[in-house]
Amino acid sequence: MPPIVSAKAIHKHFGTLHVLKGVDLDVAERELVFVIGPSGSGKSTLLRCLNRLEEPTSGSIVVDSIDMLSPRTDINHARQRIGMVFQSFNLYPHMTALGNVTLALRKVAGKSRAEADVLGRAALERVGLADRAHHRPAELSGGQQQRVAIARSIALEPRVMLFDEPTSALDPELVGSVLAVMRSLRESGMTMIVVSHEMGFARAAADRVVFMDHGLIVEQGPPAQIFESPGQERTRTFIGQIQRH
Amino acid sequence: MSRWDRFLDTFFNLKVMAKYLPDILSGVVLTIELALAVVITGLLAGLILALIRSVGIRPINWLIIFVVDVFRSLPPLVVIVLVYFGLPSAGFAPSAFVSTWMSLALVLMAFAEEIFWAGITSTPKGQWEASRSTGLSFSQTLLSVILPQALRLTIAPLTNRTIAITKGTALGTVVALHEILGMASSAVSNSYNPSPLMMGAAAYIVLFLPVVVAARWIESRFAWKR
Ligand SMILES: Nc1ncnc2c1ncn2[C@@H]1O[C@H](COP(=O)(O)OP(=O)(O)OP(=O)(O)O)[C@@H](O)[C@H]1O
Ligand SMILES: [Mg+2]
Numbered sequence: 300m301p302p303i304v305s306a307k308a309i310h311k312h313f314g315t316l317h318v319l320k321g322v323d324l325d326v327a328e329r330e331l332v333f334v335i336g337p338s339g340s341g342k343s344t345l346l347r348c349l350n351r352l353e354e355p356t357s358g359s360i361v362v363d364s365i366d367m368l369s370p371r372t373d374i375n376h377a378r379q380r381i382g383m384v385f386q387s388f389n390l391y392p393h394m395t396a397l398g399n400v401t402l403a404l405r406k407v408a409g410k411s412r413a414e415a416d417v418l419g420r421a422a423l424e425r426v427g428l429a430d431r432a433h434h435r436p437a438e439l440s441g442g443q444q445q446r447v448a449i450a451r452s453i454a455l456e457p458r459v460m461l462f463d464e465p466t467s468a469l470d471p472e473l474v475g476s477v478l479a480v481m482r483s484l485r486e487s488g489m490t491m492i493v494v495s496h497e498m499g500f501a502r503a504a505a506d507r508v509v510f511m512d513h514g515l516i517v518e519q520g521p522p523a524q525i526f527e528s529p530g531q532e533r534t535r536t537f538i539g540q541i542q543r544h
Numbered sequence: 545m546s547r548w549d550r551f552l553d554t555f556f557n558l559k560v561m562a563k564y565l566p567d568i569l570s571g572v573v574l575t576i577e578l579a580l581a582v583v584i585t586g587l588l589a590g591l592i593l594a595l596i597r598s599v600g601i602r603p604i605n606w607l608i609i610f611v612v613d614v615f616r617s618l619p620p621l622v623v624i625v626l627v628y629f630g631l632p633s634a635g636f637a638p639s640a641f642v643s644t645w646m647s648l649a650l651v652l653m654a655f656a657e658e659i660f661w662a663g664i665t666s667t668p669k670g671q672w673e674a675s676r677s678t679g680l681s682f683s684q685t686l687l688s689v690i691l692p693q694a695l696r697l698t699i700a701p702l703t704n705r706t707i708a709i710t711k712g713t714a715l716g717t718v719v720a721l722h723e724i725l726g727m728a729s730s731a732v733s734n735s736y737n738p739s740p741l742m743m744g745a746a747a748y749i750v751l752f753l754p755v756v757v758a759a760r761w762i763e764s765r766f767a768w769k770r
Contacts, residue, residue, distance in 0.1 A: 350677055352673055352676065352677060375676075375679045375680065375681050376679065378676070378677055378678065378679040379678070379679040381677070383673075383674075383677040385670060385674065387670050389670035389671060389673060389674035390674070391671065391674070391675075391689055391693075392693065393692045393693055393696070402675075402680070402688060402689075403678035403679055403680060406680055406684050407678065407679035407680060407684075408679075448674070451674075451678065452677075452678065455678060455679070
């Protein structure tokens with residue numbers, strides 16, 4: 300089976316700063332790939348290139364057989380298939396939880412308000428927040444906000460979900476609720492690429508751990524191998540550092 | 545005549561007031577028409593300029609910034625005089641009403657554009673990213689996600705500025721516009737008594753106080769918690 304995400308030779312420059320230096324990443328359907336690496340190594344930039352929030356300088360990206368970098372691709376249509384969850388939630392503060400979830404259903408997927416509400420409620424149900432449908436983001440805890448953000452993405456039935464440090468902005472006691480939702484997503488067969496420092500989650504749920512440094516993938520493999528017996532010195536140093544915290 | 549009687553006779557002369565009330569009222573009607581025209585066109589034009597500016601086409605943005613800065617620097621009175629006395633030599637002779645309307649609308653447009661623009665740029669980048677990542681287009685994001693948040697930030701400065709500029713309808717007197725102040729001052733010179741001016745002042749309060757109160761109400765309505 301061809302990979303559902305295939306990124307080849309991705310380079311990204313910000314002016315003179317060379318942030319991605321030829322990254323290749325293939326992700327199989329239903330795979331959970333966990334990305335780690337020091338701050339500034341280019342993890343976020345790589346994720347943001349995959350749905351073209353960031354324009355790669357060169358390389359090729361194919362997601363679900365769609366050439367993401369082709370000028371003929373309808374990028375707004377393609378983005379429906381790629382969900383993204385941000386560290387800072389980025390919920391729309393002027394809308395209720397349900398409004399957040401249904402906006403793209405109505406505007407992009409072309410659903411009527413009634414259809415969108417049904418799908419939106421189902422998505423909120425999946426993240427355990429059906430009873431918060433009419434709350435504004437400011438009336439929700441951080442963990443609840445992030446779960447609404449996940450619902451906003453999964454409501455569009457994406458083929459892949461990208462998570463950029465989804466729990467880093469949360470108080471420790473709220474992290475578990477978000478990880479639980481991510482785990483149930485994984486069990487439902489969602490393909491996921493997760494940038495995170497939650498090593499426990501990686502050990503339990505990841506198929507593969509990718510270690511990035513200075514804009515390159517240095518090493519990758521099953522969690523046990525990367526965490527227990529990394530082949531590269533840089534990986535060992537990094538794993539050592541985060542495990543001391 | 546006591547001093548108090550003389551004061552009343554001078555500033556609140558009922559006979560004079562009764563005589564010129566119809567004039568003042570017709571001035572009120574004209575002022576309302578002018579104010580509405582200025583507010584609607586000025587705010588709309590300012591909003592449209594801010595939306596165009598957010599598309600980010602350099603030469604167009606430079607042009608917008610230039611126009612906006614010019615009209616923010618010029619005193620509204622100067623704009624009115626230039627339009628009324630200057631444009632005719634360019635082959636277009638707008639009436640006193642149209643001159644005052646155009647001038648104040650241009651000034652309001654300039655300030656409104658800056659205020660809308662500030663609201664749009666102060667909406668966090670993450671809002672754009674979240675919306676675009678779910679497939680909304682640039683303009684859908686701008687209209688459904690960014691603008692409602694931007695408008696909330698702009699309501700207080702926008703209402704203040706709108707009220708200030710709309711009160712500039714009184715400047716129409718310099719081009720012989722028959723709005724409240726124009727009517728009141730011609731009544732003063734015809735009657736040799738300043739009472740009509742007091743009526744004029746009262747008319748402005750009656751006109752603008754509800755607007756100021758309504759602005760407060762709108763501000764409180766739009767203040768959702770973040
Ligand atoms: N829009 C931008 N303009 C300029 N430089 C940028 C931009 N976005 C990221 N960078 C730079 O690119 C490099 C990689 O950033 P990136 O956010 O991808 O790192 P990261 O691995 O996600 O780090 P962190 O763990 O801190 O989130 C950093 O040096 C960053 O300063
Ligand atoms: Mg990052």
